[in-house]
Amino acid sequence: MTLRIGLAGTGRRAVEFHAPALAASPDAEFAAVWSRSTESAKALAQEYDVEAARTFGELLDKCDAVAFALPPAVQPDFASIAAKRHKPMLLERPIAGDLAGAEELARAVERAGVVSQVALMWRYSETVRLFLEQQVPGIHPAGGAGRVVSGSLAKPGVPPWRVRRGLLMDHGVDLVDLLDAALGPVVGIHARGELEGWVGLQMDHQVGKYSEGTLYATGQEGVHRADVEVFGSGGAAEVDCSEVVDADAFATLYREFAEAVQKGVSPDLDAARGLHLQHVIEAAETQVLAGD
Structure with missing residues (x-):
């Protein structure tokens, strides 16, 4: 089955890299987009002909996994919610705004036993x-x-x-x-x-x-x-x-994320790696x- 991935965030990294890579990926389906800015979510969703979720919970309802493109200070809160819903997650770096947030996120991932992967884009080149x-x-x-x-x-x-x-x-x-x-x-x-x-x-x-x-x-x-x-x-x-950091690196990122989710095993560049770097x-x- 094709992996349905929801995109959380509509900032520059989401617009310039995540959304086009996700839309072009043969290994995943761009399921929906959500942002704290409803208008931004609607605009990006319209561009790629996908649904704009009204809430983060609704985004989780529409997808099998989540790609995050949120500011580091808020990523742990939403990632913890996704972990409780047993959603594999593709995380941005740094994984949190501070060490406490990174530790919280890593614990949530470990407790839930979900696949995590961090977008350390140099490493996908x-x-x-x-x-x-x-x-x-x-x-x-x-x-x-x-x-x-x-x-x-x-x-x-x-x-x-x-x-x-x-x-x-x-x-x-x-x-x-x-x-x-x-x-x-x-x-x-x-x-x-x-x-x-x-x-x-x-x-x-x-x-x-x-x-x-x-x-x-x-x-x-x-x-x-x-x-x-x-x-x-x-x-x-x-x-x-x-x-x-180009389209090829992001294509590799999404291909390997889909493979990790299919296998049910996090890669080396996971939340624990993100915590070490934090x-x-x-x-x-x-x-x-x-x-x-």
Whole structure:
């Protein structure tokens, strides 16, 4: 049977990526859309000829699984409701606005035993997968570095939470996740800088590996660079992540989500992974705010 997926949210990420990917997916049916803005939900639903649910509960009635495109501060509340209804869920990153919310969400998923998957979009790119699976092992990395330089926070209509916290809570999640995947779990972090400007990260990875991360919000729309490099006894390997979040990556995301739901088994990039990343990012944000 085709998996019926409901979309919760009508923001930029929903409109530009989730909705078109869901509508084009051969592995799923775009069942309905819901938003706290009724007019936005109706407009997006009309564009894709699907139903606009009047309430979140009605959305759950119309679907087998839920794709979330909500602000992180509210995602745990609605995801917990979906978990109680035993609905598999595709979650946005970060999975919550704070660590308490991430822990609440992860517990709800674990208690319900539902499939969860996090939209860590760099990891659904073929380019990034080749880097992790074919290049990194031959390097035998001892450390690495990564950077994100972005003007995305300067775009008109960017939600207030992204302007205030997006450098770390948005771009930082992807950067930490990829360095963590390449070098091993992050077990310690030191951060400095400003949340709306430049942030530097120094990370300790399990079993004696180290990395550095640089995040910079330029304030100039249209500027974007993102890359990660690892170094070791086998040399060096680098991946350019500046263009990897595209339609192909979202197609892979939805295909693998449908497969996970069919098998009834969450992938590695699940709510527990989201919770781990939330621990790291929140520790970094706390240090930046404290000026450590």
